[in-house]
Amino acid sequence: MIGKRHLAQTPPRLEIRNIIRSYDGRRVVDGVSLRVEPGQVTCLLGPSGCGKSTTLRIIAGVEMQDSGEIYADGELVCDTVFRIPPEGRSIGLMFQDFALFPHLSVAENVGFGLPRKMAGRDARIMELLERVGLAHHAGDYPHQLSGGEQQRVALARALAPRPKIMLMDEPFSGLDNRLRDGIRDETLDLLKEEGAAVLLVTHEPDEAMRMADEIALMRDGKIIQQGAPYNIYNSPRDKKAAAFFSDINVIEGTVKGALTQTPFGRFLAPGVPDGTKVEIVSRPQHIRIDFDRGGRGPNPTASDGVAARASVVRARFMGRESLVEFRMDADGSVLKATVPSVFLPAEGTVMWLTLPRARCFVFPKTG
Ligand SMILES: Nc1ncnc2c1ncn2[C@@H]1O[C@H](COP(=O)(O)OP(=O)(O)OP(=O)(O)O)[C@@H](O)[C@H]1O
Ligand SMILES: [Mg+2]
Numbered sequence: 001m002i003g004k005r006h007l008a009q010t011p012p013r014l015e016i017r018n019i020i021r022s023y024d025g026r027r028v029v030d031g032v033s034l035r036v037e038p039g040q041v042t043c044l045l046g047p048s049g050c051g052k053s054t055t056l057r058i059i060a061g062v063e064m065q066d067s068g069e070i071y072a073d074g075e076l077v078c079d080t081v082f083r084i085p086p087e088g089r090s091i092g093l094m095f096q097d098f099a100l101f102p103h104l105s106v107a108e109n110v111g112f113g114l115p116r117k118m119a120g121r122d123a124r125i126m127e128l129l130e131r132v133g134l135a136h137h138a139g140d141y142p143h144q145l146s147g148g149e150q151q152r153v154a155l156a157r158a159l160a161p162r163p164k165i166m167l168m169d170e171p172f173s174g175l176d177n178r179l180r181d182g183i184r185d186e187t188l189d190l191l192k193e194e195g196a197a198v199l200l201v202t203h204e205p206d207e208a209m210r211m212a213d214e215i216a217l218m219r220d221g222k223i224i225q226q227g228a229p230y231n232i233y234n235s236p237r238d239k240k241a242a243a244f245f246s247d248i249n250v251i252e253g254t255v256k257g258a259l260t261q262t263p264f265g266r267f268l269a270p271g272v273p274d275g276t277k278v279e280i281v282s283r284p285q286h287i288r289i290d291f292d293r294g295g296r297g298p299n300p301t302a303s304d305g306v307a308a309r310a311s312v313v314r315a316r317f318m319g320r321e322s323l324v325e326f327r328m329d330a331d332g333s334v335l336k337a338t339v340p341s342v343f344l345p346a347e348g349t350v351m352w353l354t355l356p357r358a359r360c361f362v363f364p365k366t367g
Contacts, residue, residue, distance in 0.1 A: 013164060016058075019055065034226075037197060041188065042212060043214070043216065045203070053169055056169050091167055100150055105138065106137050112160075132153070147179075148183055172207065224237060249282050255276045277365035286359035288304070289352070309328075309329040310350075313347065315345055324338075
């Protein structure tokens with residue numbers, strides 16, 4: 001018996017398998033599979049129109065998939081034959097256009113999904129209002145609250161019935177930047193405490209990096225890469241995945257003997273056949289900049305390749321960092337570099353750039 005128990009795995013809180021949905025013959029969700037554990041936040045991240053909201057609506061049960069299954073704690077919630085209705089799914093919803101009931105007080109809004117005669121109902125309402133810092137507004141009406149406060153009420157309302165699964169669709173997009181960061185962090189704390197499995201939809205990489213334990217990067221209805229934010233950012237699957245998170249620099253080359261030659265020296269392209277065009281992709285914050293020493297560059301280590309001469313085209317102060325654009329002596333191409341704080345060299349200043357190999361990605365050229 002004990003052996004068996006060790007072997008048995010707890011099924012994930014939420015699992016969807018191979019969900020497909022087409023509109024007018026076009027696959028909008030194209031074979032999406034995902035697992036989310038209790039207390040875990042997974043972000044569905046991708047550009048507008050890639051099928052994020054449709055996926056969420058299918059899980060919520062307000063939209064039907066053409067094929068695929070949804071499970072909660074290992075129990076079937078929905079396939080194409082069997083279907084638990086939305087209200088039977090123990091799912092909390094928080095969407096961008098969350099609407100509080102204007103004729104109900106803040107406390108009544110939070111209690112909306114709780115049975116009237118539930119034991120400890122008022123205590124649960126007050127616990128959540130305290131948790132979102134709005135206990136003193138319990139008797140107020142929604143129009144008396146700011147946008148951010150209303151958002152917190154909506155969150156408390158969604159969490160009140162202790163849903164096993166929380167689905168959030170761009171829940172913070174109506175808020176201004178400064179308010180948003182605070183509310184994101186508070187929301188995250190509360191979600192973790194409540195222990196729901198959270199699937200959060202966003203098209204903003206910053207939001208996903210801030211909120212997610214795991215990011216599922218979506219494109220054209222498919223999840224093209226999935227992993228911890230650190231891994232997705234530092235090991236993007238292709239050029240587009242890299243470009244989704246920051247500006248990128250792209251240097252083109254052609255492979256010969258598993259190497260490609262560039263003004264920055266040679267880059268490894270293991271397993272890529274001779275003659276293949278490749279793109280070497282890097283992020284602007286990873287370019288290393290050195291001053292000109294009487295026409296000589298620095299002596300980089302082997303792992304950093306060769307320094308290349310360039311001159312400043314333009315330098316701008318962006319607040320947290322400075323953005324400097326360089327024109328390469330070798331081929332006239334322009335590369336962007338970001339430097340923390342203030343770094344504003346004059347136009348035409350000659351400098352030497354290096355591309356640390358560990359920070360570069362080599363992809364076969366597409367398109
Ligand atoms: N009911 C519908 N009928 C026809 N097409 C639809 C329907 N719902 C969504 N679509 C189409 O499916 C695609 C995916 O839509 P979806 O709302 O899932 O995108 P999204 O990833 O959430 O985008 P956004 O970031 O802009 O919210 C879009 O091209 C959209 O026009
Ligand atoms: Mg959407």
